[in-house]
Amino acid sequence: MVGLTNGEVPVAGADGSGPPWPGGAAWADGRYGPVEEAKISVLDLGVTRSDGTYDVVHVWDGRFFRLADHLDRFTASLARLRLDPGVDRAQLEAILHGCVRHAGLPEAYVSMTCTRGRLAPGSRDLRTARPTFYCYAVPFAWVSRPEQQQTGARLWVSDLVRIPPASVDPRVKNYHWLDLDLGLLEAYDHGADLVALRDLSGAITEGPGYNVFAWVDGRWLTPAHGTLKGITRRTVIELARAAGEPVEEGRLTPDDLRRATEVLITSSAGGVMPVTVVGGQPVGNGAPGPRTGELRDRYWASHADPRYATPVRYEEPG
Ligand SMILES: Cc1ncc(COP(=O)(O)O)c(C=O)c1O
Structure with a gap:
C-alpha cells in the first residue's frame, strides 16, 4: 500500500486510535456506518428486479481519480432511469469523501448506488416507489492482481x-x-x-x-x-x-x-x-507486451495529474 502523500490524514476514531471503520464505511439511511452493517430491504426493486444504477470511482494514494467524470456518468445514468437519489452533486461528492474518511483508506473502491426503492405496500405501480440511495468505500480490489x-x-x-x-x-x-x-x-x-x-x-x-x-x-x-x-x-x-x-x-x-x-x-x-x-x-x-506496459505506467502516472486528481478530504469538515 502506498502511504498518504496528499498532505491529509485519515479521520481519528472516538478513542483517537485511527479511522473508525478501516474495513469499509457506508452511507445508508442518511448516516455513516461500518460497511458490513449497511443493509438494503428484501423488497427493494434494486434487489428484486436489478432496477437501479451505480458507479464506482477509485481512490489511489489519497486522491480520487477522475471523480468529475464518474459523477457525470452517474448523473447521466440516473437521468436515463428517471431516478432521483435525493442529493445534489455537491452532497453526493461530500458523502463519497465522508465514506473514504470514515474508512481512512489511502486506496479505495468507492461505490454510489441508486435503486428504484420500495413500492407502496400492496402496489405494483412503479410511481409509488421511493428511490434508495447509498454509497460505500472499501479497500481497493483488483480485477487482475x-x-x-x-x-x-x-x-x-x-x-x-x-x-x-x-x-x-x-x-x-x-x-x-x-x-x-x-x-x-x-x-x-x-x-x-x-x-x-x-x-x-x-x-x-x-x-x-x-x-x-x-x-x-x-x-x-x-x-x-x-x-x-x-x-x-x-x-x-x-x-x-x-x-x-x-x-x-x-x-x-x-x-x-x-x-x-x-x-x-x-x-x-x-x-x-x-x-x-x-x-x-x-x-x-x-x-505482457511493451505497449501495454507503457500504457499501464502512463495510466498510474496520470493519477498525480491535477486535472484528474481530487485529494480526499480526510479531515472532518469544520
Ligand atoms: C460492465 C462493465 N464494463 C466496463 C467497466 C469498466 O469501466 P470503468 O473503467 O469506468 O471502471 C465496468 C466497471 O465496473 C463494468 O462494470
Whole structure:
C-alpha cells in the first residue's frame, strides 16, 4: 500500500486510535456506518428486479481519480432511469469523501448506488416507489492482481451473448450481471481468469467490470458499441493517442483477439491489465507486451495529474 502523500490524514476514531471503520464505511439511511452493517430491504426493486444504477470511482494514494467524470456518468445514468437519489452533486461528492474518511483508506473502491426503492405496500405501480440511495468505500480490489499482471491474465471468450443494448443500455452502469457471472464461471472451467462476452453478431463486447483492447494491424482496437463507456477505457484512448498510437473504436472480433500481439483489459478496479492467453492460446509471445506496459505506467502516472486528481478530504469538515 502506498502511504498518504496528499498532505491529509485519515479521520481519528472516538478513542483517537485511527479511522473508525478501516474495513469499509457506508452511507445508508442518511448516516455513516461500518460497511458490513449497511443493509438494503428484501423488497427493494434494486434487489428484486436489478432496477437501479451505480458507479464506482477509485481512490489511489489519497486522491480520487477522475471523480468529475464518474459523477457525470452517474448523473447521466440516473437521468436515463428517471431516478432521483435525493442529493445534489455537491452532497453526493461530500458523502463519497465522508465514506473514504470514515474508512481512512489511502486506496479505495468507492461505490454510489441508486435503486428504484420500495413500492407502496400492496402496489405494483412503479410511481409509488421511493428511490434508495447509498454509497460505500472499501479497500481497493483488483480485477487482475499485481502479481498476476507480471505474467498476464488468461481470457476466455464465451458463447454467451451479452444482454443486447436494445434491451438494457450498457452505457448506463447496471447490475444486469447474470450473463457476465455465468460467463466467468464458464471461464474458470476452462482454466481462465477472465471472460469476454459477445454480441448477437459475434463481436466482443466486455467482461465483468472491464473493457477490452487489442493491438492488431498497427492500432489499438476496442469495441465501439455494446459496452459501458469505461472511464479507464477513455483514459487509455487518450493516453495512447497522446503517445502517437492509433486507436480505433470499432468492431473487435474473437479472430482479432487471436491475431493480436497484445491484449489488455481496463477497469477502475485495476487500471490497465495485460492478457497473455486468449482461449487457451498465447497472445503474441505469451508475455505482457511493451505497449501495454507503457500504457499501464502512463495510466498510474496520470493519477498525480491535477486535472484528474481530487485529494480526499480526510479531515472532518469544520
Ligand atoms: C460492465 C462493465 N464494463 C466496463 C467497466 C469498466 O469501466 P470503468 O473503467 O469506468 O471502471 C465496468 C466497471 O465496473 C463494468 O462494470
